[in-house]
Amino acid sequence: MERTVHAPARRAAALCLCLLLLAGCAGPGAAQSRPAETELFAMDTYMHLRAWGPEAEAALAELSAMLQRLDGQLSVTDPGSEIWAVNHADGAPTALSGDAFTLLSRTLDFCAGTRGALDVTLYPVSRAWGFTTGDYRVPDPEELARLLPLVDCSAVTLDADARTVTLPPGAELDLGAAAKGYAGALAAELLARRGVRAAMLDLGSSTICLTGRKPDGSDWRIAVQDPEDPAAYAGVIACGPGSICTSGGYERYFIAEDGAVCWHILDPSTGRPAKAGLLSVTVLCPDALTGDLLSTALFVMGPERAADWWRAHGGFECILIDENRNILVTEGAADRFTPMGAYTHAELTVIGREE
Numbered sequence: 001m002e003r004t005v006h007a008p009a010r011r012a013a014a015l016c017l018c019l020l021l022l023a024g025c026a027g028p029g030a031a032q033s034r035p036a037e038t039e040l041f042a043m044d045t046y047m048h049l050r051a052w053g054p055e056a057e058a059a060l061a062e063l064s065a066m067l068q069r070l071d072g073q074l075s076v077t078d079p080g081s082e083i084w085a086v087n088h089a090d091g092a093p094t095a096l097s098g099d100a101f102t103l104l105s106r107t108l109d110f111c112a113g114t115r116g117a118l119d120v121t122l123y124p125v126s127r128a129w130g131f132t133t134g135d136y137r138v139p140d141p142e143e144l145a146r147l148l149p150l151v152d153c154s155a156v157t158l159d160a161d162a163r164t165v166t167l168p169p170g171a172e173l174d175l176g177a178a179a180k181g182y183a184g185a186l187a188a189e190l191l192a193r194r195g196v197r198a199a200m201l202d203l204g205s206s207t208i209c210l211t212g213r214k215p216d217g218s219d220w221r222i223a224v225q226d227p228e229d230p231a232a233y234a235g236v237i238a239c240g241p242g243s244i245c246t247s248g249g250y251e252r253y254f255i256a257e258d259g260a261v262c263w264h265i266l267d268p269s270t271g272r273p274a275k276a277g278l279l280s281v282t283v284l285c286p287d288a289l290t291g292d293l294l295s296t297a298l299f300v301m302g303p304e305r306a307a308d309w310w311r312a313h314g315g316f317e318c319i320l321i322d323e324n325r326n327i328l329v330t331e332g333a334a335d336r337f338t339p340m341g342a343y344t345h346a347e348l349t350v351i352g353r354e355e
């Protein structure tokens with residue numbers, strides 16, 4: 001049996017800073033459009049919020065409070081959260097707030113369409129690997145075989161009138177693949193309500209939400225991390241308003257005794273780290289929740305299924321980095337993505353509408 005000998009779990013703080021530099025300054029006239037800025041720790045990550053304009057300061061204060069509130073509701077490890085209550089209800093219906101119910105309902109609908117790539121009931125398995133506690137280990141096959149039957153999002157029952165959720169005994173939810181995206185979608189609504197016309201919200205590097213354009217009218221520039229070097233970038237994307245969500249094995253992983261890299265994105269069909277040929281997936285999508293769901297799901301699907309999904313559904317663009325260091329870009333993002341660093345000369349494959 002494998003045993004864990006090494007367990008690095010990296011935080012995104014350093015990367016955030018560099019990313020902000022790339023995404024950053026407003027260029028000529030920047031002094032007059034200095035942004036309001038806030039930093040906070042929520043959803044297990046450092047967040048950095050920037051907004052421009054007269055309403056910016058008040059909007060960011062409201063936004064920070066909202067992010068902390070959502071964290072308290074959706075955390076899988078906080079005994080005061082709604083998700084904790086659901087996971088400890090032992091088969092009884094549990095009432096949810098409007099936000100938790102909406103997020104769960106949208107996530108379940110999405111999971112159902114992914115043919116097993118995304119499953120919100122994966123928690124018993126990811127806990128066995130230690131991904132939420134940091135107590136990393138490789139579960140043995142018997143343990144996985146015992147836990148896998150609990151992973152079945154079709155067994156979750158929602159009652160929209162009573163706004164309750166009921167799980168089979170032993171089943172547990174984990175909204176980790178979607179919570180930051182939902183927060184980003186709510187944040188975009190809040191900023192629009194407040195009349196903020198330019199904002200860049202870094203909800204922990206893997207979820208970036210952009211409102212409007214940079215105050216000088218130019219595109220935002222968002223870096224994509226080199227999945228094999230936390231200090232480097234694989235490229236930069238020029239983008240307008242919307243969300244940029246990235247899922248990558250490098251975000252949380254440990255090395256098992258046999259040298260296998262074990263990361264936090266799992267394949268629900270095996271209960272093991274999803275190794276479908278990708279190192280990272282970056283999704284550009286108007287809606288941050290959809291982008292967050294998609295980036296995790298496409299990572300599990302692998303390059304061929306991801307390309308098929310894009311052709312069939314559309315509504316987003318993506319940049320895939322595969323395990324051979326090739327970069328695949330859907331055609332709508334091809335002109336906006338510039339490889340850099342170790343990827344400057346990487347083979348860049350454009351995914352077109354026709355197969």
Ligand code: AMP
Binds near residue numbers: 117174175264
């Ligand atoms: P993300 O960073 O958005 O890709 O989300 C990763 C998080 O989603 C993990 O830390 C787990 O909490 C959760 N997760 C991992 N694999 C899956 C999966 N196949 N389906 C649903 N949630 C997952």
Ligand code: MG
Binds near residue numbers: 176177245247294295
């Ligand atoms: Mg996600």
